[in-house]
Amino acid sequence: MYHQPVLKNRRTLLERAEKFISDIYFTDCNLRGRLYGDSCPLESLASFLSSKRITFTEASKQTFAPYKVADTFGPTWWTCWFKVNLKIPDSWRGKEVHLLWESDGESMVWRDEQPVQGLTKEGEKTSYILSDCLKDEEPHSVTLYVEVACNGLFGAGQGSMIASPDSNRKFSVQKAELVVFNRDVRELLTDFEMLIDIVKELGEGEQRGYQALFTVNEMVNLCDPSDPSSFSKAHSLAHTFFSQRNGDSQHTAHAMGHCHIDSAWLWPYEETIRKCGRSWVTVIRLMEKNPEFVFTCSQAQQFQWVKSWYPGLFSQIQHYVKKGQFIPVGGTWVEMDGNLPSGESMVRQFLEGQRFFNREFGIHCKEFWLPDTFGYSAQLPQIMQGSGISNFLTQKLSWNLVNTFPHNTFFWEGLDGSKVLTHFPPGNSYEMKGKVEDVSLVYVKNNKDKGRANHSAVLFGFGDGGGGPTQLMLDRLNRVQDTDGLPKVQTSSPDKLFSHLQADSDLLCTWTGELFLELHNGTYTTQAQIKRGNRQCETLLHDIEIASSLALCQDRTFQYPVEKLQELWRLLLLNQFHDVIPGSCIEMVVEDALRYYEGTVLKHCTVLDIRSDGAALLHGACRALGSKGNSTGVFNSLPWERHEVIQIQDGAGKPDLALVRVPSIGFSPVRDTQPVVPVSVTLQANGTVLMDNGMLQTVINKDGTLASLCLINANREAISDSCHGNQFLMFDDVPLYWDAWDVMDYHLQTRKPVLEVVQPLRVVSSGGLRGSVSFTLRISDKSTITQEIVMDAMSPYIKFNTEVKWAESHKFLKVEFPVRVHSPNATYEIQFGHLQRPTHRNTSWDWARFEVWGHKWADLSEHNFGVALLNDCKYGYSVHKNTMTLSLLRAPKAPDVNADMGTHHFTYAIMPHTGSFQDASVIQCAYNLNFPLRSFQCTPDTEPWSAFSISTAAVILETIKQAEERKRALVVRLYEAHGSSVTATLCTTLPVREAWHCDLLERHDAARPAHITSEGITLNFSPFQIVSLLLIL
């Protein structure tokens, strides 16, 4: 095979081969220099600049002015449209002809009014193929349009990727010409590249690496770059090497094309639509040429965007979905954050996603796909299973800063015991390039389940507008499908991969509980307005659905607002994308997100927003429920009776307080009832204030801290000895890089109490139904805290209504409560349940959780006594030893330089209790804090009315909505919240004829009717189980 012996000098042989394909050295005589043949300028090039993202039809009507290559245009976020007239020389007959287009702006080529090719230099896509092999009958004169977005793949960060965008950046086209592309050179270059990489990857210890070295050296000997007829000998030498096969036991890498597109991040939502268009049209072009190429694609929202913006492209996608090449994955509306969305929001991510994929493609996703999210709730396995999904793919835990996650392929067991087969691709990436290093060492070495799992995923392709895979990546992978020394590589699909893993899963380990990411823990707090918008809108949609469901039963003419609600839900779900709700996005995205919650900015446009459109829906439902007259009534959307002080308007329209008693999921007129024990407020001689409502007694210092908080009946003090509760703290908050994302462990060393009093404590409400005091603290020259501490009659908790004027830089504001409780674990609410995390720092796994997330409450309890810290829009907590801390505000400067600047309003509450938090109704109190009783007009003779009630406090009726597929049917969703096995009876006064169990996608289970007796519907729950019922009216 070789024509003479070779000297034993590995280095010179290797470098010789490298230089033979170098695009820097010796291009005058090496193979790389022959990649392109002749070139030819364009006939003409003209441009038109638009400040908006306009349609092709609109753009093509504009007047275009001549453009010279290298002329600049901009600024950032504008669009430059080019009209390209070209004429291919006749002499190029038989050649492959490309339009070469290099620009620093992401581009789309349009031909015959259709998008045909995405071009992004950063994604190695600079060629539009005009002809594979030019024939006389092909058109030689062509007019194209190129739409160039004034942003790069990662937006336009000023100086660094995650810096806030430079709004004045200029862009240009650096190359626009016709070229002859020598495909045979490309093929041979790929042979060389793969062999050289095998030499390097296998190193000096492997016999096989030397075989690759001598092969590639002999190929240089055989190949004369100036004589294409010499290529085939070199190519067949490479082919012989690649064809030497593995044994049967070799690991199999399942290669799937992918293009992770963040639905918004360093660019706004609107640009994402074009990123999807550019990337997916590129994928379709590759599919036309490579019938075996498979591409996985998540996020129903992105498909919906492409459907409405690029209908032609969408039907091509439908065609390739049918062929099994373009595979919708994930089953969710967007790739959402895995921590912060509520349980019901997560259900809706799947409901909207799966229904969309089913309707548009006839597909049901069997895997959940979330490679890039900052942690995964322990309730996800049950929600996946309930949505018909039993496989899960991610990789983000490879980013852990402290501990290495021990598995790549394992069963993940959730809070309720549901299990899903889970795979983290051992390459720790969803953007591989199909290179030898991607399928070689990584797979052999990184796989932590060697001998247990012999299959793994390789996701390859540029993400975020890089346009996904390239032909080169496919060519690389094709060469090494079964090459001795490398894992086998097969074009695959999630289905094939998981079937292999499932079939051979006997030895797989199980991980129980949440998948906590030991990084990006600042995302529980950053962009507080988005978090508040999310929580409040989740609450609002909950209430609208319940009121509308009741209206549906009360008033035959009432139309359940199906479409409007779907639109509002989709906005909420979109904002739960994994760079939006975490707050890791640029300011433009924050503005969009806040506008979706509340459309104050663009009110003149027909843009929907959840709060105002939602308020109208709620009003409509209440009217159908009989809301008229001029007495005040109260609507309770929660499944227990509430007895609370609320603010109403008196007869003269002035604000007044009333103590109301409202039945479970029902309403009641306001009949002013006096509390058994009124609140007393006493200003003491030393300036402190004592408040007492018969359940709680507190002493508040002049600076607003709590000197004492006593649970009267139990005679227990909640605040730790010689400590103060409600202590505000400031920390320096300078992470290592990911500014909006990360709060590092060392910030804890910079703790400084906020001590400076601007306005000392004064009494605002002097008691009766409500006692309250207020004070103002100074954080710095620019920032202040004003707080009202509220004690209501009959309330087991004290509320802290807080306003912060915040203009800090790289600071973290928290509030802490050192409490008189000793326990190794604290409990945090998560989706449809709660979990415990340690309060100590024994192991690295414990201390890596120095900042954690929770939903509406966290609790620290010892036997028979505990303290809960509730909140109405916060997510960041920490409990260390006996100190409970709620994270309030951060001030990162990238990627949004103005993140969190301004005025913030939020409320938290402290609730000491006897018994367990379950028996003390901490869960219900946290709901009460988040779901205010809503007042509406009623006639004075309105009778209190309840639609649903449930026999045990352990079970919470979370959702009531109209069924997706049936008009006269409701879906109700309940969950077991205490962590107990329990039997519950659901009672309803609604005219329910039949009841069936259904899954989270509302598919009714014909084998499981729910029997209705005169008592109601009796249901058995295991701990944290979610149960959905279809109620036929």
Ligand SMILES: [Zn+2]
């Ligand atoms: Zn992402």
